Amino acid sequence: MHTxxxxxxxxxxxxxxxxxxxTYAKTGKGIADWRPELCVxxxxxxxxxxxxxxxxxxxxxxxxxxxxxxxxxxxxxxxSIPEHWLDTLCSAAAAGIDIVAGLHTRLDSIAVLxxxxxxxxxxxxxxxxxxxxxxxxxxxxxxxxxxxxxxxxCALGKKYTALQLERDMRSAGYSxxxxxxxxxxxxxxxTGIPIDCVVADxxxxxxxxxxxxxxxxxxDVIEGQGSxxxxxxxxxxxxxxxxxxxxxFVTCHAAGRTHIEGWEDYLLPSIGExxxxxxxxxxxxxxxxxxxxxxxxxxxxxxxxxxxYLAQLSAKYGxxxxxxxxxxxxxxxHQLP
Amino acid sequence: MHTxxxxxxxxxxxxxxxxxxxTYAKTGKGIADWRPELCVxxxxxxxxxxxxxxxxxxxxxxxxxxxxxxxxxxxxxxxSIPEHWLDTLCSAAAAGIDIVAGLHTRLDSIAVLxxxxxxxxxxxxxxxxxxxxxxxxxxxxxxxxxxxxxxxxCALGKKYTALQLERDMRSAGYSxxxxxxxxxxxxxxxTGIPIDCVVADxxxxxxxxxxxxxxxxxxDVIEGQGSxxxxxxxxxxxxxxxxxxxxxFVTCHAAGRTHIEGWEDYLLPSIGExxxxxxxxxxxxxxxxxxxxxxxxxxxxxxxxxxxYLAQLSAKYGxxxxxxxxxxxxxxxHQLP
Numbered sequence: 001m002h003t004x005x006x007x008x009x010x011x012x013x014x015x016x017x018x019x020x021x022x023t024y025a026k027t028g029k030g031i032a033d034w035r036p037e038l039c040v041x042x043x044x045x046x047x048x049x050x051x052x053x054x055x056x057x058x059x060x061x062x063x064x065x066x067x068x069x070x071x072x073x074x075x076x077x078x079x080s081i082p083e084h085w086l087d088t089l090c091s092a093a094a095a096g097i098d099i100v101a102g103l104h105t106r107l108d109s110i111a112v113l114x115x116x117x118x119x120x121x122x123x124x125x126x127x128x129x130x131x132x133x134x135x136x137x138x139x140x141x142x143x144x145x146x147x148x149x150x151x152x153x154c155a156l157g158k159k160y161t162a163l164q165l166e167r168d169m170r171s172a173g174y175s176x177x178x179x180x181x182x183x184x185x186x187x188x189x190x191t192g193i194p195i196d197c198v199v200a201d202x203x204x205x206x207x208x209x210x211x212x213x214x215x216x217x218x219x220d221v222i223e224g225q226g227s228x229x230x231x232x233x234x235x236x237x238x239x240x241x242x243x244x245x246x247x248x249f250v251t252c253h254a255a256g257r258t259h260i261e262g263w264e265d266y267l268l269p270s271i272g273e274x275x276x277x278x279x280x281x282x283x284x285x286x287x288x289x290x291x292x293x294x295x296x297x298x299x300x301x302x303x304x305x306x307x308x309y310l311a312q313l314s315a316k317y318g319x320x321x322x323x324x325x326x327x328x329x330x331x332x333x334h335q336l337p
Numbered sequence: 338m339h340t341x342x343x344x345x346x347x348x349x350x351x352x353x354x355x356x357x358x359x360t361y362a363k364t365g366k367g368i369a370d371w372r373p374e375l376c377v378x379x380x381x382x383x384x385x386x387x388x389x390x391x392x393x394x395x396x397x398x399x400x401x402x403x404x405x406x407x408x409x410x411x412x413x414x415x416x417s418i419p420e421h422w423l424d425t426l427c428s429a430a431a432a433g434i435d436i437v438a439g440l441h442t443r444l445d446s447i448a449v450l451x452x453x454x455x456x457x458x459x460x461x462x463x464x465x466x467x468x469x470x471x472x473x474x475x476x477x478x479x480x481x482x483x484x485x486x487x488x489x490x491c492a493l494g495k496k497y498t499a500l501q502l503e504r505d506m507r508s509a510g511y512s513x514x515x516x517x518x519x520x521x522x523x524x525x526x527x528t529g530i531p532i533d534c535v536v537a538d539x540x541x542x543x544x545x546x547x548x549x550x551x552x553x554x555x556x557d558v559i560e561g562q563g564s565x566x567x568x569x570x571x572x573x574x575x576x577x578x579x580x581x582x583x584x585x586f587v588t589c590h591a592a593g594r595t596h597i598e599g600w601e602d603y604l605l606p607s608i609g610e611x612x613x614x615x616x617x618x619x620x621x622x623x624x625x626x627x628x629x630x631x632x633x634x635x636x637x638x639x640x641x642x643x644x645x646y647l648a649q650l651s652a653k654y655g656x657x658x659x660x661x662x663x664x665x666x667x668x669x670x671h672q673l674p
Contacts (some may be wrong), residue, residue: 129440139568139600196538203537203572231476234579235540239572263476266621280614284603285568 005131008190009068009098010125011040013057017085018046019074025050025199027102027184028073034163034188034203040065043088063095069125070189072101079104090116092125100129102183112212124234127183130198130206137204137243139285144214147336148246149295150225150278152268153261156254157324158224159185161295165221165250169293169333179210179222181240195225196236203236207243218241219336223248230260231267238281245286249337250293251275255309256300269315293332294321342546344470345527346405346435346460348377350394354422355383356411362387364439364521370458370501377402377652380425396425400432404482406462408524409438416441427453429629430461437466439520439531462613464520467535467543474541474580476622480525481551484673485583486561486632489605490598491570493591494661495561496522498632502587504560506670513556514545518577522560533573540573544580556673559583565614567597573619582623582674587630588612592646593637609652630669631658 012035024028032039032052041057044050052073057065070092072081080091081103087269093099093116101107107124108114117124147165149158157199159182166178180192190210198206211220222244226233251274260266269277275291284287298306306323314321320331341645348619349372359366367397369376378394381387384431386658389410394402407429409418418426418440430436438444444461445451454461486495498521503515503641517529535543548557559581563570588611597603606614612628619626632651635643643660651658 053392136569139603177452196536198537200535200537200540200573200576201533201570204569229621231579232473232541234539234618234621236537237577238575240538242568242571265407277617280617281571284571293658 001128003195003202004185006125006127006191007062008040008100008125008187010190010333011067012038013056013062013067013092013221013269014039014042014073014096015070015088016042016044016049016052016073018044018049020048020050021048027075028052028071030117030184031073033189034335037084038190040067045088047220059091059095061091061098063097067097069098069100071102072099075103083103084109086112088200089113093117093122094120095124096120097123098123100125100127100187127186127192128194128197129168130174130193134198134202134209135205142208142213142245143216144211144218144220145248145337146220146222146234146244146246147248147292148210148241148243148244149248149250149252150237150274151224151227151252152229152271152274153254153257154230155261156252156257157295157297159252161252161324161329162221162223163188165201165329165332167223168329169219170238172330173335174219174220175217176213176221179220181210181223181225185223195240196233200235203239204243205335211244216260224252227260227269227279228273231263231266241278241282242285246282247286247290248290249278249282249290250295250332251291252297254297254300268303271313275317288337290337291319292335293319293329294323295329295332296321298323298326342530343462343464343523343528345437345462345524347375347527348404349375350399350404350434351376351379351389351391351410352425352431353365353379353381353386353389353405353410355381355386356421357387359383361388362411364412364524365389365408367521368410368525375527377404380407382422383423396428396432396434399429401432404434406435406437409436410438412440414633416448418442423447423449426450429458430454433457433458433459433648435460435462437462437464437524439524440623442481464523465531467530468606471535471539471546472542473538474545477543479548479550479582480538480553481548481555481557482585482674483548483559483581483583484585484587484629485559485578486587486589487574487578487606487611488561488564488589489566490564490591490594490613491567491592492598494590494632494634498587498589498661498666499558500525502666502669504668506556506558509670511556511665512552512554514559516557516559518547518560518562524531532577533570537572539582540576544577548581560572561589564606564611565618566611568603578615578619579622584623585624585627585629586615586619587632588615588628589632590638591634591637608650611612612654627674628656629672630656630666632661632666632669633658635660635663
């Protein structure tokens, strides 16, 4: 049985519809922020739509410019595709441009879009669909080095921490790859596995595939998911941790958060509890696992208190502690084994 | 969104094909052993096939006897359905009998079988397919009590321990239900969720559905899966543990096993390690979780050494320690909170 990992065609045209709210266009913004070299333009259906400071480009111009994929860069409540987008998406597909989305409605469930893609020999790619024929994890040691971002909760910066680590490690001369485990991350990296969409038996097997054998000095920086203390998503976090065989991990936290977001009966675990449990579980497949730093989203902290807050955490845990979006991650990189 | 849990129609006709080897007919044997009152007959395609000591019954007699489901009680290597079985299966489906299987080949992928089921208004039920629209786990406390069987490895008696506990608890006057989380268990119970086939995000949510709110004194005895120390399947075990909100658990072990079966690089965890880690993880959703006993498959131990072996384990951990197939589970039941 052959397992094919997703690989997006570059360069990208970011489709924003008429979405004006940054929160709902964060996928598009994330791609433009982290992979500007892959983005040749944006396609907006209204002048009020968010401007990612990319060239506005209609489908014909994008096809001419050799765009490989049109990426739907918005996330809608409900996650379906508005009827009035279909003209644009169909003309792109018919022009040979792959259509990429991670919405609840599957692209290939829309007949006119299927027809357009068939006519244009383009692909309809749903980044929420994992590859077929994933293996059960073997637990066998792989060559190369791995860092995983873990967290005290969901949605507090595991993806952006991993991306900043990749950027800073590359600048510092490391051979390094960001490995995406969620849909936005996959669109940014152009490849990856949506780990939370994998069937239970194969979660750790998918994690093994996500960071395959590599050169001994090469680092994979793996995007974490959920939290091992999350009452809804802990199984995903456990499976990803065990399959990743991480040599190092960075613990991510949002300053001021006191409860699991959306599960208000559950107190947030402490950073120390997450570190201790991550080492306990991760030791199964990599006895050398250790925490190399703490990454905190400090948005909720007054500017003048930020440094004190980070310094106190750093002293408490004996680890570098940074807001990666403000401080970068050099202090953490110095701790790598 | 409505989520429908599988419910098999009774009584059963156990189909054995020409399978003579007990190991490969263990699903059929399990149903006959644990739910004899639901089995009206067996259907064998050869006189050499395993005899479950049920009445031999061709399809016409089974239909006349009001059989609800024909259950394919064998597991074949590769997991497909032999061509020459199809006449029998089709005639049962056409006679209004549901066909139930848990093989790799899906029943509804076979055109002649689909046609026969349509003609007979019967169902083709694949117990490996979980219900649709499973929720993410809420972590909210449910009423009633729950016991989960956990293990040092796969395939060492978690299902049979749970079934023996159900049987003994019922004899002792408890209100109790066995809750099946795997395909053979589902066929025995007539209902359940194949937890290892659920998409990652919904593992703990499926576990919550599996043992819903109940009377305060009612016990669900939940069939465990895998092991939290298993390099391949730990994520399933974690998610099931967290969603089960177990008040009590029984730790299952196979005497003499030294390594994870099929993962020979991995030493088996000790019973003590499994108890400690199960409490640590299970405390997230039920701080009162505790181990109430140890269940050991003692097949590999000489008869004269069996009692000493169990007594030593019992003394070491301060818990009752039984081989449930020989000793029953009363000693464990006395420990229930």
